[in-house]
Amino acid sequence: MTELFGVPLAVLSGQVMIGLINGSFYALLSLGLAIIFGLLNVINFAHGAFYMVGAFVSWGLLTYAGVGYWPSLVLTPLIVGAFGAVFERTMLRRLYGLDHLFSLLLTFGLALALEGVFRWIYGAGGKSYPVPPSLQGVYNLGFMMLPVYRAWVIVASLAICLVAWVLIEKTPLGARLRAATENPKLVTAFGINVPLMLTLTYAAGVGLAGLAGAMAAPIYQVSPNMGSSLIVIVFAVVVIGGMGSIMGSIVTGLMLGVLEGLTKVFFPTASAITVFIVMILVLLLRPAGLFGKDK
Amino acid sequence: MAEIRLQVSALEGWYGESHVLHGVTFDVKRGEVVTLLGRNGAGKTSTLRALAGVMRKRRGSALLDGHDLLSTPPHRVAHLGLGFVPEERGIFSSLTVRENLMLPPVVRQGGWSVDAIHELFPNLKGRDTTTGTRLSGGEQQMLAIARILRTGCDIILLDEPTEGLAPVIVEQIGKALVRLKEKGFTVLLVEQNLNFARGVADRHYVVEQGRVVDEFANDSLSASMDQLNRYLGI
Numbered sequence: 001m002t003e004l005f006g007v008p009l010a011v012l013s014g015q016v017m018i019g020l021i022n023g024s025f026y027a028l029l030s031l032g033l034a035i036i037f038g039l040l041n042v043i044n045f046a047h048g049a050f051y052m053v054g055a056f057v058s059w060g061l062l063t064y065a066g067v068g069y070w071p072s073l074v075l076t077p078l079i080v081g082a083f084g085a086v087f088e089r090t091m092l093r094r095l096y097g098l099d100h101l102f103s104l105l106l107t108f109g110l111a112l113a114l115e116g117v118f119r120w121i122y123g124a125g126g127k128s129y130p131v132p133p134s135l136q137g138v139y140n141l142g143f144m145m146l147p148v149y150r151a152w153v154i155v156a157s158l159a160i161c162l163v164a165w166v167l168i169e170k171t172p173l174g175a176r177l178r179a180a181t182e183n184p185k186l187v188t189a190f191g192i193n194v195p196l197m198l199t200l201t202y203a204a205g206v207g208l209a210g211l212a213g214a215m216a217a218p219i220y221q222v223s224p225n226m227g228s229s230l231i232v233i234v235f236a237v238v239v240i241g242g243m244g245s246i247m248g249s250i251v252t253g254l255m256l257g258v259l260e261g262l263t264k265v266f267f268p269t270a271s272a273i274t275v276f277i278v279m280i281l282v283l284l285l286r287p288a289g290l291f292g293k294d295k
Numbered sequence: 296m297a298e299i300r301l302q303v304s305a306l307e308g309w310y311g312e313s314h315v316l317h318g319v320t321f322d323v324k325r326g327e328v329v330t331l332l333g334r335n336g337a338g339k340t341s342t343l344r345a346l347a348g349v350m351r352k353r354r355g356s357a358l359l360d361g362h363d364l365l366s367t368p369p370h371r372v373a374h375l376g377l378g379f380v381p382e383e384r385g386i387f388s389s390l391t392v393r394e395n396l397m398l399p400p401v402v403r404q405g406g407w408s409v410d411a412i413h414e415l416f417p418n419l420k421g422r423d424t425t426t427g428t429r430l431s432g433g434e435q436q437m438l439a440i441a442r443i444l445r446t447g448c449d450i451i452l453l454d455e456p457t458e459g460l461a462p463v464i465v466e467q468i469g470k471a472l473v474r475l476k477e478k479g480f481t482v483l484l485v486e487q488n489l490n491f492a493r494g495v496a497d498r499h500y501v502v503e504q505g506r507v508v509d510e511f512a513n514d515s516l517s518a519s520m521d522q523l524n525r526y527l528g529i
Contacts, residue, residue, distance in 0.1 A: 172398075178387065178389040178390060179387045179390055179394075181389070182387050182388065183387065185349045186349070186379075188370045189348055189349050189372065190399035190400070190446075191371070191372070191399060191446070192370055192400060193370045195370075
């Protein structure tokens with residue numbers, strides 16, 4: 001069998017694949033976090049919980065309403081986003097003038113509450129979500145077998161990240177977002193409804209988390225703690241990429257996923273802490289993050 | 296006599312707990328260029344910020360064409376036709392020149408086309424993809440005025456447009472202001488540069504300690520120079 005650095009190629013590419021899958025979710029989640037942090041200055045600790053809620057909404061749509069995978073890819077982010085909008089309007093908004101810590105605590109509390117509610121209703125065990133029929137099967141790449149659904153997740157999340165990036169960096173709407181990040185009062189004085197923009201941005205950010213949850217449902221177990229186990233890594237990704245940097249989040253998310261996968265091959269015991277070692281190094285050498293701008 | 300467009304009466308304003316405007320009263324008529332003169336910290340910039348809705352804690356009255364500015368939500372103020380060009384210009388560093396120019400939404404008909412803007416400020420031509428803050432100070436000032444002209448606003452609050460600029464650029468900004476006046480714009484100008492203000496304004500108000508303490512017509516300025524110099528501490 002072909003080997004690379006003494007490791008069978010199939011094992012290596014398999015881990016790279018798992019890394020890319022994980023990285024795709026890191027990227028999708030940290031993208032939303034970065035957008036929310038950039039404009040609202042809120043460290044959204046509930047992001048993992050919204051991801052979990054997204055997976056449950058998708059699962060619930062299928063189980064209780066018979067709504068399949070494809071429509072739920074549209075419905076889930078809308079439902080989760082609407083919930084996020086209500087949360088922003090009724091609670092988060094009141095904390096904008098205060099220290100970051102208050103919104104962090106509020107969103108952390110929301111995350112705990114959501115997790116608790118779902119554990120209470122559905123128990124701690126996982127629910128499984130079938131891979132949609134149109135995405136079943138595997139591609140034989142010669143050196144490895146690639147499940148179609150996993151290929152789809154990687155391609156789709158890359159596409160979503162790219163669309164989000166173009167939207168923010170290259171469109172008039174994105175220019176308004178960037179300007180409001182810099183100087184919201186002046187943007188308001190120009191006649192732009194910044195409070196509405198904040199609500200929609202929060203809704204879009206958590207909607208992305210919900211979408212990630214819906215896409216994750218067929219891969220991981222749908223369980224109340226699926227978000228909390230991920231969110232810590234995602235925060236590390238955002239810090240490494242540079243707080244608020246969109247491209248930083250995307251590239252760092254994928255890169256760290258792959259790095260984590262490779263560590264599993266070469267030094268398995270360290271794989272769980274790879275991301276944090278990188279984070280420490282980046283914070284020491286480049287505190288603003290790999291793609292962040294010094295302020 | 297021209298109609299009054301902006302009527303400010305007993306306007307008070309606060310930054311947090313700090314009371315900075317103590318009853319500002321003045322008016323601006325249609326088509327006029329009116330300046331607020333005064334020393335640093337007198338409350339000139341704060342007055343503009345209070346009118347534009349950037350300063351939120353206010354009391355008193357400020358009517359623009361009869362609409363109460365103080366009860367208008369801050370994002371609706373521009374839609375009354377009021378354009379704000381802040382001190383320090385407020386050019387966004389994460390936006391290109393073009394994006395800065397196109398940022399403020401068009402609030403009513405009659406806004407300038409990009410071509411007309413380039414004709415007024417040729418320096419901005421061909422700079423579309425440059426990062427806004429890479430422009431020189433003078434060019435940033437032109438951009439700050441230009442982006443307001445695009446929106447169709449017809450009353451402009453202009454805060455220290457000549458601050459820190461070379462004389463040749465100041466001259467250019469002055470010419471542009473005269474053009475705007477000819478086109479019927481109403482302008483409320485905050486200015487430290489008295490020579491510049493004399494060249495463009497119809498009337499001057501002197502602001503001291505958060506109040507308007509005196510008023511001069513531009514025509515009678517020469518006769519009142521001693522008094523004005525005392526106010527400004529020149």
